[in-house]
Amino acid sequence: MSHHIVEFKNVSFCYPDGTEALRDVSFRITHGESVGIIGANGAGKSTLLLHMNGYLMPTSGTVNIGDLFLTRQTRHEIRRKVGIVFQNPDDQLFMPTVYEDVAFGPLNLCLDETAVRARVEFALNLVNGLELKNKPPHHLSCGQKSAVAIAAVMAVEPDILAMDEPGANLDPRSRRLLINLLKTFQHSKIIASHDLDLIMDVCQRCIVIKEGNVVADGPVSAILTDKKLLEENNLELPLSLQGR
Amino acid sequence: MNFDEQYYNIGLIDQLSYKDTFVHRLDPRAKLIATLLFLFTVISFSKYEIAALLPFFLYPMLLMTIGEIPFMFILRKVILVSPFAVFIGIFNPLLDSEKIMIFNGLVISAGWISFLSIMIKFTLTVSTALLLIATTSFPGVCHGLRRLGLPSLFVSQLSFLYRYIFVLMEETMRIVRARNMRSYGERGKGMKVFVRIVGTLFMRTVERAERIYFAMLARGFQGDMPMLKRFRIKTADVIFIVFVLTFLYVFRFYPATQMLGRLVQGVIS
Numbered sequence: 001m002s003h004h005i006v007e008f009k010n011v012s013f014c015y016p017d018g019t020e021a022l023r024d025v026s027f028r029i030t031h032g033e034s035v036g037i038i039g040a041n042g043a044g045k046s047t048l049l050l051h052m053n054g055y056l057m058p059t060s061g062t063v064n065i066g067d068l069f070l071t072r073q074t075r076h077e078i079r080r081k082v083g084i085v086f087q088n089p090d091d092q093l094f095m096p097t098v099y100e101d102v103a104f105g106p107l108n109l110c111l112d113e114t115a116v117r118a119r120v121e122f123a124l125n126l127v128n129g130l131e132l133k134n135k136p137p138h139h140l141s142c143g144q145k146s147a148v149a150i151a152a153v154m155a156v157e158p159d160i161l162a163m164d165e166p167g168a169n170l171d172p173r174s175r176r177l178l179i180n181l182l183k184t185f186q187h188s189k190i191i192a193s194h195d196l197d198l199i200m201d202v203c204q205r206c207i208v209i210k211e212g213n214v215v216a217d218g219p220v221s222a223i224l225t226d227k228k229l230l231e232e233n234n235l236e237l238p239l240s241l242q243g244r
Numbered sequence: 245m246n247f248d249e250q251y252y253n254i255g256l257i258d259q260l261s262y263k264d265t266f267v268h269r270l271d272p273r274a275k276l277i278a279t280l281l282f283l284f285t286v287i288s289f290s291k292y293e294i295a296a297l298l299p300f301f302l303y304p305m306l307l308m309t310i311g312e313i314p315f316m317f318i319l320r321k322v323i324l325v326s327p328f329a330v331f332i333g334i335f336n337p338l339l340d341s342e343k344i345m346i347f348n349g350l351v352i353s354a355g356w357i358s359f360l361s362i363m364i365k366f367t368l369t370v371s372t373a374l375l376l377i378a379t380t381s382f383p384g385v386c387h388g389l390r391r392l393g394l395p396s397l398f399v400s401q402l403s404f405l406y407r408y409i410f411v412l413m414e415e416t417m418r419i420v421r422a423r424n425m426r427s428y429g430e431r432g433k434g435m436k437v438f439v440r441i442v443g444t445l446f447m448r449t450v451e452r453a454e455r456i457y458f459a460m461l462a463r464g465f466q467g468d469m470p471m472l473k474r475f476r477i478k479t480a481d482v483i484f485i486v487f488v489l490t491f492l493y494v495f496r497f498y499p500a501t502q503m504l505g506r507l508v509q510g511v512i513s
Contacts, residue, residue, distance in 0.1 A: 055458045076466070084462050090411050091455040096383030096403045100472065105463035107470030116472065136258055136383065138410035156463060 003066045004031040004081075004159040004188050006052065011061035012212075013047060021047040023212040024061070029188055029205075036199030036220065037192040039209035040234035045164070045192040046087070048209065052162045052190065053082040066159065080109070083158030087165040089145035093137040098129070098148050101137065105156035123155035124148075127181065143174035150181070160188045167195040196238040200224050208233055255410070257374075260313055261381035266480070267311035272380045272388030274481035278488040279376045285492045286368045291358045292344075295502070297365065299495045303488070304371045311379040318371050318378070329366035333359040382406045390471055400469040408452075415448060416441075 006029040013022040021044045029035050037045050050056040051063055054075035063070040065078045086092045095101035102123055106116040124130045127147040137145060146169065153161065166182070167175045175198065182189065182202045193199055199206060199220065206223040208216040210233055216223055223229065224238050236242075261268065267275075286300055308315060337355035345352040377385060383403060390399040419441050427437075494500060 050458075053462055055461065076464070079462055079464060086455065086459060088455070091452060092459045094404065094407055094456050094460065096386065096407050100383070103472050104460075104465075104470065107472065108464030108466065113472065134262075136381075137407065139255070139258065152463065 005029060005064070005066065006082075006160060006188065006190065007062075007064040008048075008051070009062045009064070011051065011058040011063060013051065013056060014059045021212055022051075022058075025209075025212070025214055026061075027207055027214060027217055029190065032186060032188055033205060034182075034189040034203040035191070036196075036203040036206045037190060037209060038194070038196065038199065038206060038233070038235060043209045043233070044212045045209060047212075049084060049162050049164050049190070049192055052160070053079045053084055080156065081158055082160045082162055083153035083156055085150055085153050085161070085163040085166060087168065089142070089149040090137070092149045092152065093145060096136055097133070098124070098135050098137065098140070099133040101148065102133075102152045102155050105152060109156065119155045119157070123151040126154055127151045128177075142169045143171060146170060146174070146178070150178075158187065160190070161185060162190045162192075164192050165194070166191060167193060167198045194235070196224055196230075196235065197240050200238050200240070256317065257378050258381060260317070260378040261384070263312055263379075265311050265379075267307055267379045269480070270379075270484055271475045271477055271481045272384040273392055273475070274477070274485050275376055275380050276385065276388045276392065278485060279372055281488065281492055282372055283369050285496050286365055288496070289361070289365070291361055292354060294357065294361055294364065296495070296499065297361065297368065299500055300368055303491065304368065304375055307372075307375045307379065311375065313375060313378050318374055321374050322367055322370050325370060326363075326366065329362060333362035336362070387471070387475070391475070396469050396471075408456075411452070412445070412449065416445060419444065 008025050008027050011022055011025045012020070014020050025044075025048065037048060039045050047056065051058060051070070052065070054063075054070050054072075057070065057072070066081055068074045068078055068081075070078060093101050095104055099120060102120045103116050106119045111119070120133075121130065124133060127150055129144065129147045129151055132140060132144060132148060137148070140148065146166065150166070166178060170178060175195075179198055179201050182191075189202065191199060191203060203220050206216075206218065206220045207214055208223060208229065215233070216226075216229055225241060227237055230236055282300075282303060286297065289297055304318075307313070308318065336359040337353055340355035340358060341353045342355075343351050344354045344357065380388070383406070386399050386403045386406070389402070390396060423437060423441065
């Protein structure tokens with residue numbers, strides 16, 4: 001399958017208040033690739049992710065997901081292909097119980113009930129969260145919430161997985177479990193994060209964003225060892241490379 | 245009143261709904277219908293009625309015992325909201341001063357009787373409603389409402405309210421904590437700061453609502469809340485409804501208290 005691509009061509013985006021968040025961003029992510037998106041706070045990482053399934057529409061330029069160009073008409077189609085996991089799981093878990101939340105996506109795909117149940121159990125099993133299914137989200141720990149948020153997106157079986165800071169708020173063990181989990185996914189993955197070690201473990205390619213521009217795009221091994229480039233972007237060498 | 249304590253207290257009602265007793269296992273629809281019927285029956289009594297209302301305490305008591313809900317928990321919640329009822333009835337003794345009863349030499353006006361009646365009705369209705377949620381869980385009640393045919397829009401509003409009241413309270417708790425930590429016992433300039441806190445909360449809520457809406461869109465939301473069927477009416481539910489109906493009918497239309505009293509008198513004499 002060669003059509004799970006994500007292609008940004010000269011994308012610029014301006015928020016209504018005039019803030020220029022993206023300037024002429026271009027890149028192409030091919031099927032099965034794992035790409036880390038890094039950059040300083042406010043560099044435009046989240047804005048970039050919000051373009052992936054049409055929450056924000058580029059002010060100029062085009063976004064191409066699979067074979068579809070992002071327009072207001074194709075948004076719904078594209079949302080089935082791209083699953084986004086948000087930074088704050090509380091924003092994502094909006095149903096009163098875990099089970100209903102994970103079932104929300106599959107139900108919107110108009111699957112029948114047995115298929116929905118199968119998907120919910122599959123997705124919850126994937127993140128080791130099946131025993132949480134009847135709990136309300138406000139009784140979960142942060143790690144559990146993140147796990148459920150991922151399950152909720154996986155239940156839709158997206159072709160492309162986009163994540164915003166997936167490792168934030170997790171304790172080291174949950175973070176490690178998350179990394180192992182991400183490694184098993186065959187999807188194209190796009191991960192925006194400050195956790196460079198996580199990116200080093202999961203991704204092969206890395207895109208650096210600065211003030212809305214792509215300033216570097218290359219293999220993780222080259223970019224995450226480039227101390228000068230990282231420091232220019234308010235980042236530093238991954239802890240595992242610092243050799244203390 | 246400490247904000248943190250109040251917050252953890254609300255979560256307790258969910259913990260209670262995780263139990264697995266006969267009452268918890270009943271279909272939410274059955275419990276909803278029973279509760280509604282109960283409320284209407286209690287409200288339908290005249291405003292001077294006291295004796296005939298007393299047997300109705302049996303119903304919440306039974307639910308509480310079988311459902312293993314701590315008595316003190318319900319009592320505390322009832323007291324917490326009781327000011328509303330008190331203010332509704334507090335002027336009755338002044339406005340309605342016709343003397344209708346002499347009890348041990350104490351003259352009691354009709355106003356006091358109607359006030360007492362309001363308080364009894366209030367305790368009955370509120371404790372039953374609380375017990376419904378404590379034995380069904382709020383999501384369960386929402387689910388039942390939806391299955392009973394309430395429009396999906398109302399039900400989703402209700403369940404969002406319940407989902408996010410905790411998030412909102414946590415946010416408030418964090419802001420209040422931050423204020424307390426830096427106001428060194430001065431209660432942080434009072435009103436002025438309070439207004440700002442409310443403003444901040446409002447802005448955060450609006451932003452969060454936007455993010456939530458996007459999260460819904462991202463998972464294919466197109467205007468209608470989907471729903472999985474979770475419950476089926478069982479024999480136990482039917483028996484429960486029939487039992488409640490008989491109970492309500494008997495105590496509404498027969499002066500059961502008087503009959504019982506006469507029976508006891510008859511046995512004694």
